[in-house]
Amino acid sequence: MATPITASRPAGRKHHLLVVDDEPTVRELLRTALRYAGFDVDAAATGSEALDLAVRCPPDLVLLDVMLPDMDGFEVIRRLRAQPRSALPGQGGDVPVLFVTARETRQDRLNGLRLGGDDYVTKPFDLEELIARINAVLRRTRGEEPARLVVGDLELVPEGHHVVRAGHPVRLSPTEFRLLRFLMANAERTTTKEQILQSVWDYDFGGDPSIVDTYISYLRRKVDTGEPKLIHTVRGIGYVIRGPRP
Incomplete structure (x- = not known):
């Protein structure tokens, strides 16, 4: 997983990310690497903590593990997607979600995407590629849109x-x-x-x-x-x- 980080820092306001993973080493690795890459980062070890943080400090993107101690990541994204905009200011239940998990079967991947995941990355991952995917998701969810x-x-x-x-x-x-x-x-x-x-x-x-x-x-x-x-x-x-x- 350890690889040099050469991704450029996002311009303008820092994007705020929420990392959800019950493994302390992975959580700390991601928090450190993403902060170095220019993001603001919160981290949660459980699904319930993640949902609470998403309401108190709405993220621009969530990095979500599937295997969590209290509920799996699939249940977390179901609950996120069910949230109205009044509960999650900004994008509401449309907040982008990027799965980062050891669950690597085709069915797991399709399930994550079917539930509204924006990308699905399996462990072990390359940090530069992960940061590139994060920026790609942020680009396509924050781009300029035609009116109709x-x-x-x-x-x-x-x-x-x-x-x-x-x-x-x-x-x-x-x-x-x-x-x-x-x-x-x-x-x-x-x-x-x-x-x-x-x-x-x-x-x-x-x-x-x-x-x-x-x-x-x-x-x-x-x-x-x-x-x-x-x-x-x-x-x-x-x-x-x-x-x-x-």
Whole structure:
């Protein structure tokens, strides 16, 4: 795990991170390394302590272990995602979560992402890569947004993570929202799985393309249950979102 840290310090206001890990050595390593990289860092050893800290001092991003003594990380993210904005000022339940854990099975990874995790890193990890992933998540969750995206009867407003289909609100996880936003920003244009991975998950160093298929299926269940269908598979290439044909 020990590797030289060469990541540049974030410009402007320091981002505030919350590290959640029950191993004191890992917790201290992350706290020291991330502070050196220019972040403000709080740390928690249990899920309940993490949830309390998230309310008292809302973080810009949470680094979350799965194996905790009182509740697992999957339960922590469920509770975070259920929090209203009034309880967690700033991003509310949409606070970015990056799993950092020894649980490395494909099912664990998919479960973490399905519950709204923004990335999933397994131990032992490389500190420089971890910091790069943290900055990538912060970039894509804090970037400038267009005022409104519309495809057919589907509307997405980045401010407030607001999605409506045929007048009915649609509740999406942060990753589902980013995927839909990317598809809608590229409406009528076929995008490959590689383009989606790079833009939605920021995997410019490689990733598992099956994650894209999994999240497209989640998205279809939430925004494409009726007619007309908006999300289409372009066999052998990728996906496209387009409005109904006249």
